[in-house]
Amino acid sequence: MNDKVLSIILGGGQGSRLYPLTESRSKPAVPIAGKYRLVDIPISNCINSGLKRMFVLTQFNSASLNRHIKNTYHFSFFSSAFVDVLAAEQTPDNKGWFQGTADAVRQSMHHALRHDFEYVLILSGDQLYQIDFNEMLQAHIDTNAKISIATIPVTEKDATSFGILKTDDKNIITSFIEKPDASLLPDWTSPVSEEMKNQNKNHLASMGIYIFNRDLLVELMGDESTIDFGKEIIPQSIDKYKTLSYQFEGYWTDIGNIDSFFEANLGLTDDIPEFNLYDYKQRVYTNARLLPTSKISGTHLDKAVIAEGCIIHAAKIQRSVIGIRSRIGKETTVINTYMMGNDDYESLNQIANSKIEILAGIGDRCFIKNTILDKNVRIGDDVRINGGPHLENQETDQYVVKDGIVVIKKHAVIPKGFSL
Structure with missing residues (x-):
């Protein structure tokens, strides 16, 4: 048939x-x-x-x-x-x-x-x-x-x-x-x-x-x-x-x-999500990237989904999905957020030999809530993004706010100390 x-x-x-x-x-x-x-x-x-x-x-x-x-x-x-x-x-x-x-x-x-x-x-x-x-x-x-x-x-x-x-x-x-x-x-x-x-x-x-x-x-x-x-x-x-x-x-x-x-x-x-990614008979196929395991240090995780290849030093990740090759810095809190991750890693040589001021991923001491981070975004240290109904719909070169959800655009760079 x-x-x-x-x-x-x-x-x-x-x-x-x-x-x-x-x-x-x-x-x-x-x-x-x-x-x-x-x-x-x-x-x-x-x-x-x-x-x-x-x-x-x-x-x-x-x-x-x-x-x-x-x-x-x-x-x-x-x-x-x-x-x-x-x-x-x-x-x-x-x-x-x-x-x-x-x-x-x-x-x-x-x-x-x-x-x-x-x-x-x-x-x-x-x-x-x-x-x-x-x-x-x-x-x-x-x-x-x-x-x-x-x-x-x-x-x-x-x-x-x-x-x-x-x-x-x-x-x-x-x-x-x-x-x-x-x-x-x-x-x-x-x-x-x-x-x-x-x-x-x-x-x-x-x-x-x-x-x-x-x-x-x-x-x-x-x-x-x-x-x-x-x-x-x-x-x-x-x-x-x-x-x-x-x-x-x-x-x-x-x-x-x-x-x-x-x-x-x-x-x-959710503890038992309505969409079951863990069903062997109804598996979801995608690109087999052969990424390393994720590495997490000193982070409190609560209802977090972490994809492979991540390097995480955050203080807390709550009800969030963290995508492939994501990097999250120290003392950072991520709540109700979907982080899509990165297409590539920055090598230690690239970081040491270039003038990259803000690395791919989320920096140190940040607070990110009610946010979607598209692929390959760079968020500097001490950034505060607090999405919610208190924010008006708006758009800039770096982000869009729709119905209280903040969407950081693909490849966007958010400077250190930024607050929304």
């Missing part, structure tokens, strides 16, 4: 809601959990499900994404497996950028159709979840569906933020509404499990994960007036083609903005 499926991972648009993390990289290339990239999540879900033919579609700042995928996903020469990045390209038939999710697939179909497949699995590149796609595929085949949509039960409060589907008792979708007004929701409940009912999760939200039969997708892609799956193709197809709702009850979150990105990463520090 696995050899009948081709996976297409949508890289998303410009990622403006994740700015400045997307200032110099595409959304799927944004680092998460200290050592991974967002794109590793859908790719890993596919690999764990035995689906090893994948296209990743992107058009903005795709250089680092290309590099990550090239360095990470190597398959046997004797295998048909691949992960290929398809960036928007001008052709004789098309001279424009991707206009939406469906348009991205349409423009890339000539690459897909070179392969033999019966089903297309379409995924988003900016979600955090662990799912066995074989179960969804089997349900699709067993019901003779033309389209299947992964859905997740949500509460009335959350339902207004999603595309909501209505199903019959056989999980066949009968209607769809995009981000409904709260007053409409009593008419948009669907059959869910007793466990979900007990949590008041009676509405089914689309997860943006689709299975299409090959012939139907080719037919739908012929209509160039439709540019988006969620807004056009799905609502227009429900009445015409048998569309299955595949209910998923595990952890799933859409990394749509800085706030959800921040909370998803800090959630990994």
Whole structure:
């Protein structure tokens, strides 16, 4: 069955809601959990499900994404497996950028159709979840569906933020509404499990994960007036083609903005995190960097996730994720912070022979709270950054404040004694 499926991972648009993390990289290339990239999540879900033919579609700042995928996903020469990045390209038939999710697939179909497949699995590149796609595929085949949509039960409060589907008792979708007004929701409940009912999760939200039969997708892609799956193709197809709702009850979150990105990463520090990085059967793959172990001296750690290759002398790290090759100086406190780490080490010779005033990482006697530190930042000694709702939204060359979260930009240098 696995050899009948081709996976297409949508890289998303410009990622403006994740700015400045997307200032110099595409959304799927944004680092998460200290050592991974967002794109590793859908790719890993596919690999764990035995689906090893994948296209990743992107058009903005795709250089680092290309590099990550090239360095990470190597398959046997004797295998048909691949992960290929398809960036928007001008052709004789098309001279424009991707206009939406469906348009991205349409423009890339000539690459897909070179392969033999019966089903297309379409995924988003900016979600955090662990799912066995074989179960969804089997349900699709067993019901003779033309389209299947992964859905997740949500509460009335959350339902207004999603595309909501209505199903019959056989999980066949009968209607769809995009981000409904709260007053409409009593008419948009669907059959869910007793466990979900007990949590008041009676509405089914689309997860943006689709299975299409090959012939139907080719037919739908012929209509160039439709540019988006969620807004056009799905609502227009429900009445015409048998569309299955595949209910998923595990952890799933859409990394749509800085706030959800921040909370998803800090959630990994919980004693039993909702997203389980320690599941051997659902492992998350990424670049095997062969880094040394982390070295920690005199630091009080409380709910801290520390990636490999770090050198830490901090006084305290609390509810924080510390990424690869991070350096944190003496008497420094880090709270509620995601530090992405560094791409390289500064050697002792470089430090001794150069005029680097501020080393990569965080200096001595600093206080960092409610902050995201992008890759390769340099924070001088005695810096105080205290994020929170008391700060107004603002942007400078070195940092952005969004909803109380301070984001230090990639390669930014924060001078000694700075306070925010």
